Amino acid sequence: MALRTEHELHARRRSRNLGLLVVLIGFAALVFALSVVKVSTGGGAALEGYDHQVRPSLLPRDEGVEIAPSDDPVAAPGTPAADAGARAEP
Amino acid sequence: MTTYQAQGEAEFGDYVALLKPRVMSLVVFTAFVGLVVAPGGMHPLVAFCAVLFIAIGGGASGALNMWYDADIDAVMRRTRARPIPAGRVSGAEALGLGLALSGLSVMMLGLAANWFAAGFLAFTIFFYAVVYTMWLKRSTPQNIVIGGAAGAFPPMIGWACATGGISLESLLMFALIFFWTPPHFWALALFMKEDYHEAGVPMLTVTHGRDVTRRHIFAYTLVLAPFAIWLGLTPVGGPVYLGVAVALNALFIWRGWQVMRRSDAQSNADGHRAEKSFFKLSLYYLFAHFAALLVQHWVAA
Known part of the structure; x- marks a missing residue:
């Protein structure tokens, strides 16, 4: 029976192990919750980047390049712009 | 065991x-x-x-x-x-x-x-x-x-x-704790002198004597007050914070003055009562200033 007697030392060891368990589970939960918040509040870029494809809308703009409407736009056939006289072929 | x-x-x-x-x-x-x-x-x-x-x-x-x-x-x-x-x-x-x-x-x-x-x-x-x-x-x-x-x-x-x-407000919050720390710890050192002596840590009480420490405590309460009030004049401050800051700094300076005016004989005679109460006040001082900032923030919102 003496072998089964629990020493005070075992109680200390258990307190350490349980403490570490709680800390690790808590940390994992925290990182998960933080990830959820970061993804859902990170703006469009975080959500649009899901498919690992290059998306021109997400690329940063080049320095010094002005983006302005074309002087000679191309319109799809049948659209109001094509009816108004814009060229239909590129 | x-x-x-x-x-x-x-x-x-x-x-x-x-x-x-x-x-x-x-x-x-x-x-x-x-x-x-x-x-x-x-x-x-x-x-x-x-x-x-x-x-x-x-x-x-x-x-x-x-x-x-x-x-x-x-x-x-x-x-x-x-x-x-x-x-x-x-x-x-x-x-x-x-x-x-x-x-x-x-x-x-x-x-x-x-x-x-x-x-x-x-x-x-x-x-x-x-x-x-x-x-x-x-x-x-x-x-x-x-x-x-x-x-x-x-x-x-x-x-x-x-x-x-970083901004002015955050620098002033820094100054509030920075200038509060010396009087807080020196008051502690005044009634726990033997400990620092034995460990050989060069506390001001050990190196320059207890009377110098008392004068330093009072001097720091004077330096601290303008920064505490100034914080109240920034965008994070306001009437609630300023009221708390003015009252507490006046009290802190007054108690610091009392600590400075005492001799060691008086201090030993009543078991360092003024020093201990100054130390306790310093804890309330810091807590109340930051609590007042919080209340001020909620009042303004």
């Missing part, structure tokens, strides 16, 4: 004690206030994580401090029961815990908030563990004056988490 009980079979609480939970509570509170009163909202969970990792970073520097100062702690009565001098945790364990938690807290603060705040936290840990603990504490009676900066950084880190930078 038994011979092998002392062989470093620590319980969980001993590791928590390494992080200096009482110092941590001050860090949590001031960092929280710095974060909340800063302009620009944060998601509550992100704010919670930021304060938590600032606290863990503070705790890590506490563990590094206990690792390095185990020899001093073993001599001083107030610190003799800490885990390392008591033999429950080994020095190497404390060092490992301190380094690991430092790295973890800085990394997680960077991911949760921003990398400016994370760099600031890393600097604070370095400042407390290396500049204060390893260098200044044992070499100069100005140790707590400069070392107090480490305790004054948390509200600035909290502010940096929300804004990504």
Whole structure:
């Protein structure tokens, strides 16, 4: 029976192990919750980047390049712009 | 009880004690206030994580401090029961815990908030563990004056988490704690003199005498007051904060004056009553200022 007697030392060891368990589970939960918040509040870029494809809308703009409407736009056939006289072929 | 009980079979609480939970509570509170009163909202969970990792970073520097100062702690009565001098945790364990938690807290603060705040936290840990603990504490009676900066950084880190930078308001919150620290600790040293003597830590009371320390305490209450009031005139201040600040600074200066006017004979005769009550007041002083900032923020909102 003496072998089964629990020493005070075992109680200390258990307190350490349980403490570490709680800390690790808590940390994992925290990182998960933080990830959820970061993804859902990170703006469009975080959500649009899901498919690992290059998306021109997400690329940063080049320095010094002005983006302005074309002087000679191309319109799809049948659209109001094509009816108004814009060229239909590129 | 038994011979092998002392062989470093620590319980969980001993590791928590390494992080200096009482110092941590001050860090949590001031960092929280710095974060909340800063302009620009944060998601509550992100704010919670930021304060938590600032606290863990503070705790890590506490563990590094206990690792390095185990020899001093073993001599001083107030610190003799800490885990390392008591033999429950080994020095190497404390060092490992301190380094690991430092790295973890800085990394997680960077991911949760921003990398400016994370760099600031890393600097604070370095400042407390290396500049204060390893260098200044044992070499100069100005140790707590400069070392107090480490305790004054948390509200600035909290502010940096929300804004990504530094501003006048966050510098004034720093000044509030920075100039508060010396009178706070010197009052403690006035009624715990024997301890620092035995450990050979060059406290002002040991190197320049107790009368000089009394004059320094009063002088710092005078330096502190303008910064406390100035904070009330910035965008984070207002009538609530200013009312608290004016009343408390007047009281603090008055009590500092009383401490300065006493001789050691008077002090010994009544068991250091004025010094102990000044020390207690200093705790309320700091808590009330930051609580007032918080209330002011909610009133204005």
